[in-house]
Amino acid sequence: MNKLSLISLVLVTALAGCAGKVKIRYNNPNAVDTTSINFSSTDLQTITTKMVDSMLSDMRVGQLTEGEPPVLFISGMANETSEHINTTSIADAISTRLIQSRRFRFVDMEQVKKVQEQFHFQQDSGLVDPNKAAVIGRQVGARYMLYGNISSIKNRNSDQQSVYYQVTMRLLDIQSGVVEWAGEKQISKLAERSGFGW
Numbered sequence: 001m002n003k004l005s006l007i008s009l010v011l012v013t014a015l016a017g018c019a020g021k022v023k024i025r026y027n028n029p030n031a032v033d034t035t036s037i038n039f040s041s042t043d044l045q046t047i048t049t050k051m052v053d054s055m056l057s058d059m060r061v062g063q064l065t066e067g068e069p070p071v072l073f074i075s076g077m078a079n080e081t082s083e084h085i086n087t088t089s090i091a092d093a094i095s096t097r098l099i100q101s102r103r104f105r106f107v108d109m110e111q112v113k114k115v116q117e118q119f120h121f122q123q124d125s126g127l128v129d130p131n132k133a134a135v136i137g138r139q140v141g142a143r144y145m146l147y148g149n150i151s152s153i154k155n156r157n158s159d160q161q162s163v164y165y166q167v168t169m170r171l172l173d174i175q176s177g178v179v180e181w182a183g184e185k186q187i188s189k190l191a192e193r194s195g196f197g198w
Contacts, residue, residue: 030045036191037161037162037163037189037190037191038083038163039081039083039085039152039165043165043187044089044090044093045093046185046187047090047167047185047187048090048093048094048097049097050183050185051094051167051169051183051185052094052097052098052101054183054185055098055169055171055181055183056098056101056103058181058183060180060181061103061171061180061181064144064180065103065104069102069103069104069105070104070105070143070144071104071105071106071107071140071141071142071143071144072098072104072105072106072107072142072143072144072145072146072171073106073107073108073109073142073144073145073146074091074094074095074106074109074145074146074147075109075145075146075147076091076147077090077091077147077148077149077150077167077169078148078149078150079149079150080149080150080151080152081150081151081152081165082152082154083152085150087150090150090167094146094169095146105140107139107140107141107142115139118134119134119136122134123136142174143173143174143175144171144172144173144174144180145171145172145174146169146170146171146172147169147170147172148167148168148169148170149167149168150165150166150167150168151165151166152164152165152166158193159192159193160190160191160192160193161190161191162188162189162190162191163188163189164186164187164188164189165186165187165188166184166185166186167184167185167186167187168182168183168184169182169183169184170182170183
Protein backbone atom coordinates (compact mmCIF):
# COMPACT_ATOMS: atom_id res chain seq x y z
CA MET A 1 0.00 0.00 0.00
CA ASN A 2 1.50 3.32 -1.00
CA LYS A 3 1.71 6.37 1.25
CA LEU A 4 -1.21 8.23 -0.41
CA SER A 5 -3.54 5.22 -0.03
CA LEU A 6 -2.58 4.83 3.62
CA ILE A 7 -3.29 8.51 4.35
CA SER A 8 -6.67 8.25 2.57
CA LEU A 9 -7.59 5.16 4.60
CA VAL A 10 -6.70 6.91 7.88
CA LEU A 11 -8.76 9.98 6.94
CA VAL A 12 -11.80 7.93 5.90
CA THR A 13 -11.62 5.89 9.12
CA ALA A 14 -11.33 9.04 11.24
CA LEU A 15 -14.25 10.73 9.49
CA ALA A 16 -16.40 7.61 9.78
CA GLY A 17 -15.64 7.46 13.50
CA CYS A 18 -16.67 11.11 13.99
CA ALA A 19 -19.86 10.69 11.98
CA GLY A 20 -20.93 7.63 13.96
CA LYS A 21 -21.24 9.33 17.36
CA VAL A 22 -24.83 10.36 18.02
CA LYS A 23 -26.07 11.50 21.40
CA ILE A 24 -29.73 10.92 22.21
CA ARG A 25 -31.58 12.72 24.97
CA TYR A 26 -35.17 13.41 25.96
CA ASN A 27 -36.63 16.87 25.47
CA ASN A 28 -39.53 18.56 27.18
CA PRO A 29 -42.49 17.84 24.82
CA ASN A 30 -43.93 21.26 25.68
CA ALA A 31 -40.74 23.17 24.86
CA VAL A 32 -40.76 25.43 21.81
CA ASP A 33 -39.44 23.48 18.81
CA THR A 34 -37.17 25.63 16.64
CA THR A 35 -35.46 22.77 14.81
CA SER A 36 -36.81 23.89 11.44
CA ILE A 37 -39.29 26.30 9.89
CA ASN A 38 -41.63 23.44 8.94
CA PHE A 39 -44.75 22.44 10.87
CA SER A 40 -43.66 21.33 14.34
CA SER A 41 -44.92 19.88 17.61
CA THR A 42 -45.16 23.44 18.97
CA ASP A 43 -47.43 24.40 16.06
CA LEU A 44 -49.64 21.36 16.69
CA GLN A 45 -49.96 22.16 20.40
CA THR A 46 -50.63 25.85 19.73
CA ILE A 47 -53.29 25.13 17.12
CA THR A 48 -55.17 22.52 19.14
CA THR A 49 -55.14 24.65 22.31
CA LYS A 50 -56.36 27.78 20.53
CA MET A 51 -59.03 25.97 18.50
CA VAL A 52 -60.51 24.12 21.46
CA ASP A 53 -60.40 27.21 23.70
CA SER A 54 -62.13 29.24 20.96
CA MET A 55 -64.80 26.60 20.46
CA LEU A 56 -65.53 26.09 24.16
CA SER A 57 -65.72 29.82 24.88
CA ASP A 58 -68.13 30.52 22.01
CA MET A 59 -71.60 31.57 23.24
CA ARG A 60 -73.46 29.54 20.58
CA VAL A 61 -71.46 26.39 21.40
CA GLY A 62 -72.28 27.02 25.06
CA GLN A 63 -75.99 26.94 24.19
CA LEU A 64 -75.58 23.74 22.15
CA THR A 65 -73.80 21.94 24.98
CA GLU A 66 -76.23 22.83 27.80
CA GLY A 67 -77.60 19.69 29.38
CA GLU A 68 -76.52 16.38 27.89
CA PRO A 69 -73.28 16.68 25.88
CA PRO A 70 -74.02 16.40 22.15
CA VAL A 71 -72.36 13.72 20.02
CA LEU A 72 -70.05 14.73 17.19
CA PHE A 73 -67.46 13.24 14.89
CA ILE A 74 -64.43 14.68 13.14
CA SER A 75 -64.62 14.15 9.40
CA GLY A 76 -60.95 15.01 8.95
CA MET A 77 -58.47 17.78 8.36
CA ALA A 78 -57.52 18.49 4.75
CA ASN A 79 -53.82 19.19 4.27
CA GLU A 80 -53.55 21.92 1.64
CA THR A 81 -49.88 22.68 2.33
CA SER A 82 -46.86 21.65 0.29
CA GLU A 83 -45.41 19.53 3.13
CA HIS A 84 -46.39 16.33 4.86
CA ILE A 85 -48.41 17.16 7.97
CA ASN A 86 -49.98 14.44 10.06
CA THR A 87 -53.49 15.87 10.18
CA THR A 88 -54.70 12.83 12.13
CA SER A 89 -52.55 14.04 15.04
CA ILE A 90 -54.26 17.45 14.91
CA ALA A 91 -57.73 15.86 14.84
CA ASP A 92 -56.82 13.44 17.65
CA ALA A 93 -55.46 16.22 19.87
CA ILE A 94 -58.58 18.34 19.30
CA SER A 95 -60.99 15.47 19.97
CA THR A 96 -59.09 14.46 23.13
CA ARG A 97 -59.27 17.99 24.55
CA LEU A 98 -62.99 18.25 23.69
CA ILE A 99 -63.76 14.88 25.31
CA GLN A 100 -61.82 15.88 28.42
CA SER A 101 -63.87 19.09 28.62
CA ARG A 102 -66.98 16.90 29.20
CA ARG A 103 -68.90 19.21 26.85
CA PHE A 104 -68.98 16.78 23.90
CA ARG A 105 -69.12 13.07 23.24
CA PHE A 106 -67.58 11.52 20.13
CA VAL A 107 -68.33 8.85 17.56
CA ASP A 108 -65.10 7.48 16.09
CA MET A 109 -65.95 7.09 12.41
CA GLU A 110 -62.53 5.57 11.70
CA GLN A 111 -63.52 2.57 13.81
CA VAL A 112 -67.14 2.14 12.69
CA LYS A 113 -66.22 -0.41 10.00
CA LYS A 114 -64.41 -2.55 12.58
CA VAL A 115 -67.40 -2.26 14.90
CA GLN A 116 -69.70 -3.43 12.09
CA GLU A 117 -67.44 -6.44 11.51
CA GLN A 118 -67.62 -7.25 15.23
CA PHE A 119 -71.43 -6.97 15.17
CA HIS A 120 -71.62 -9.41 12.23
CA PHE A 121 -69.22 -11.79 14.00
CA GLN A 122 -71.31 -11.72 17.17
CA GLN A 123 -74.67 -12.03 15.40
CA ASP A 124 -73.93 -14.28 12.42
CA SER A 125 -70.94 -16.53 13.16
CA GLY A 126 -72.65 -18.83 15.65
CA LEU A 127 -69.55 -18.58 17.84
CA VAL A 128 -70.95 -16.04 20.33
CA ASP A 129 -73.62 -16.73 22.94
CA PRO A 130 -76.69 -14.78 21.65
CA ASN A 131 -77.51 -13.69 25.20
CA LYS A 132 -74.09 -12.02 25.48
CA ALA A 133 -73.84 -10.57 21.98
CA ALA A 134 -74.02 -6.81 21.39
CA VAL A 135 -77.42 -5.77 20.06
CA ILE A 136 -77.51 -4.11 16.64
CA GLY A 137 -79.31 -0.78 16.37
CA ARG A 138 -78.39 0.68 19.75
CA GLN A 139 -75.55 2.98 18.72
CA VAL A 140 -75.88 6.73 19.08
CA GLY A 141 -75.64 8.83 15.92
CA ALA A 142 -73.70 12.07 15.80
CA ARG A 143 -75.56 15.38 15.72
CA TYR A 144 -72.55 17.49 14.71
CA MET A 145 -69.58 17.16 12.37
CA LEU A 146 -66.27 18.93 13.01
CA TYR A 147 -64.04 19.44 9.97
CA GLY A 148 -61.29 21.71 8.75
CA ASN A 149 -58.17 22.31 6.72
CA ILE A 150 -54.63 23.58 7.03
CA SER A 151 -52.99 25.70 4.32
CA SER A 152 -49.66 27.45 4.03
CA ILE A 153 -47.77 30.14 2.13
CA LYS A 154 -43.97 29.91 1.89
CA ASN A 155 -41.59 32.66 0.79
CA ARG A 156 -37.82 32.79 0.45
CA ASN A 157 -35.10 35.23 -0.55
CA SER A 158 -31.32 35.03 -0.25
CA ASP A 159 -31.29 35.80 3.49
CA GLN A 160 -34.66 34.76 4.86
CA GLN A 161 -37.45 32.25 4.47
CA SER A 162 -40.90 32.46 5.98
CA VAL A 163 -43.93 30.23 6.30
CA TYR A 164 -47.49 31.19 7.17
CA TYR A 165 -49.94 28.50 8.29
CA GLN A 166 -53.69 28.95 8.55
CA VAL A 167 -55.90 26.35 10.19
CA THR A 168 -59.67 26.62 9.86
CA MET A 169 -62.29 24.44 11.55
CA ARG A 170 -66.10 24.37 11.43
CA LEU A 171 -68.84 22.70 13.48
CA LEU A 172 -71.76 21.62 11.28
CA ASP A 173 -75.23 20.63 12.51
CA ILE A 174 -75.88 17.43 10.50
CA GLN A 175 -79.66 17.75 10.76
CA SER A 176 -79.99 21.36 9.63
CA GLY A 177 -76.78 21.79 7.60
CA VAL A 178 -76.03 25.00 9.53
CA VAL A 179 -72.45 25.82 10.51
CA GLU A 180 -72.78 26.61 14.22
CA TRP A 181 -69.17 27.59 14.87
CA ALA A 182 -66.07 28.44 12.86
CA GLY A 183 -62.57 29.15 14.10
CA GLU A 184 -59.18 29.83 12.62
CA LYS A 185 -55.63 30.10 13.86
CA GLN A 186 -52.62 31.57 12.06
CA ILE A 187 -48.96 30.83 12.69
CA SER A 188 -46.13 32.80 11.06
CA LYS A 189 -42.48 31.69 11.25
CA LEU A 190 -39.30 33.33 10.00
CA ALA A 191 -35.87 31.81 9.49
CA GLU A 192 -32.80 33.98 8.90
CA ARG A 193 -29.62 32.62 7.39
CA SER A 194 -26.55 32.82 9.60
CA GLY A 195 -24.11 31.17 7.20
CA PHE A 196 -23.96 29.76 3.68
CA GLY A 197 -27.00 27.91 2.31
CA TRP A 198 -30.19 26.83 4.00
